[in-house]
Amino acid sequence: MPFTVTEFESTPNPNAVKCWLDRPISDGPRSFLNASAAAGDPVAAALFADAGATTILFNGDWITVNKPPTADWATVKRRIKAVLAKASSSTDAPDEHRA
Known part of the structure; x- marks a missing residue:
């Protein structure tokens, strides 16, 4: 089942946004400081590659995110x-090939 963003919340950092989801994405805090750190997590890796995330x-x-x-x-x-x-x-790959 895909995740749905239910709300975007501003943060004190103008380059960061908090995204509330319809269900948990993790059991606790996990941070990814760059794309290399996200190599083992398909969702985080896709956020770096496709959404342009920096952390x-x-x-x-x-x-x-x-x-x-710029x-x-x-x-x-x-x-x-x-x-x-x-x-x-x-921990699952994005559903790019599902019907």
Whole structure:
């Protein structure tokens, strides 16, 4: 079952957004400081590759995604939603090939 972003919440950091999800993505906090650190997690890796994330934090039913200062939030949020819609859990690969 894919994840759905139920709300985007601003943070004090103008380059970070908190994304509330419809269900937990992790059992506790997990941070990814770069794409290399996300190599073992398909959802985090896809957020780096497809959404342009610079750092990511998973914690229960929310994630925080940081973006480059030059990226616009409308595009980044759309890409975050798309990545999460293709994923079934943070340990499963995105559902790119499911019917």
